[in-house]
Amino acid sequence: MPHLVILYSGNLDAIVDMPALCRDAADAMLAVRDEAGAQVFPTGGTRVLAYPAPHFALADGGVAGRAVGSGKTGISSPDPGEYAFMYANLRMARGRSAATQQAAGQAITAALRARLDPLMATRHIGLTVQVDEGPEVFDAKHSTLHPLFKKP
């Protein structure tokens, strides 16, 4: 924990540098601090995984976008009926304060928007970011990655 899983319509791969977006999101998570100024997410446990969906259906499938066309809305993408969507879900451990949860969500949102806003200006793209508290009833971790970041 924490795990940020990004699900998105596969057509974004052609216009978004996804490895860089993942790195930005991870860096944003690592920079989150709690009310006492302590790092919230342990470095060795911070993970971002992004999955392009090869198959998807969004909204009305492009009808409204094509009907409105490019001119009226500032949308200048080659096909105004081609919609795209990104959903980012952070699962974090239970017990964090509401302020810390909001800070984490806002940090991730800011990182993703920094990459997507320029594209959104000319394309029909939706972004949703949600944070869940893990409801797990069993939790096991085993790692040779975590120890790299343990204080001696």
Place this chain on the structure above:
Amino acid sequence: MPHLVILYSGNLDAIVDMPALCRDAADAMLAVRDEAGAQVFPTGGTRVLAYPAPHFALADGGVAGRAVGSGKTGISSPDPGEYAFMYANLRMARGRSAATQQAAGQAITAALRARLDPLMATRHIGLTVQVDEGPEVFDAKHSTLHPLFKKP
């Protein structure tokens, strides 16, 4: 929101028109009405993402299917030991009535069954549809897709 995420064994890609199935599911979601007759899911926020799993293991891996063979069960697929599975999970916002939640689940199930039932008749396929109320503690949306569907 809402997000319908479909996870399935990758062997279905060869026999199911997944882009069409996604579109059918989205259309089914868009047609859901609440008790007052209002559209439940906003058009611009309706998303279906489908992910074939390149690696999977189902049930006993095919032993029972091959043992029974094709003759006794009406299964006429080339390999009766080749199982397939689809799992559809709808995450919808909190606060909807139980009747609306059921209607949403039933609409999606019907859409998926319309595509899968003919295949199920001759193959060993399992389908599960579940609806969750999103438990998010943080929620942010940003979109140039939603505004396309705003009433003027």
Place this chain on the structure above:
Amino acid sequence: MPHLVILYSGNLDAIVDMPALCRDAADAMLAVRDEAGAQVFPTGGTRVLAYPAPHFALADGGVAGRAVGSGKTGISSPDPGEYAFMYANLRMARGRSAATQQAAGQAITAALRARLDPLMATRHIGLTVQVDEGPEVFDAKHSTLHPLFKKP
């Protein structure tokens, strides 16, 4: 139900036999027994789906791994800055005892560790296994796979 979904950094595909790992996990699930000695997960409903993430960001991206290098930690992978991660999430039905939930989680963890531990000895890899009780508000199943395993 139950569904085991495995999300992992795509770089593991080169070093882990994922089809075999999925099968091992399914077999481990099928072997779980409750306090009365009964099989917990129905054979026809046991599913494992594994998804390599084509894009990901882990921890500090490799800085610490490369700084420490191979010599000091026993890490002998070609690139000590190449981290990997696997997250396994089991969603099981509500109403099982805590002991059964723990047994399921431990069985899956053991199966995954049997495949990953040898790799972890020489690489920076993290594994997390979590079990959730499904919070679904709607649940529908349709299957021509389940009946294969029904007692006559």
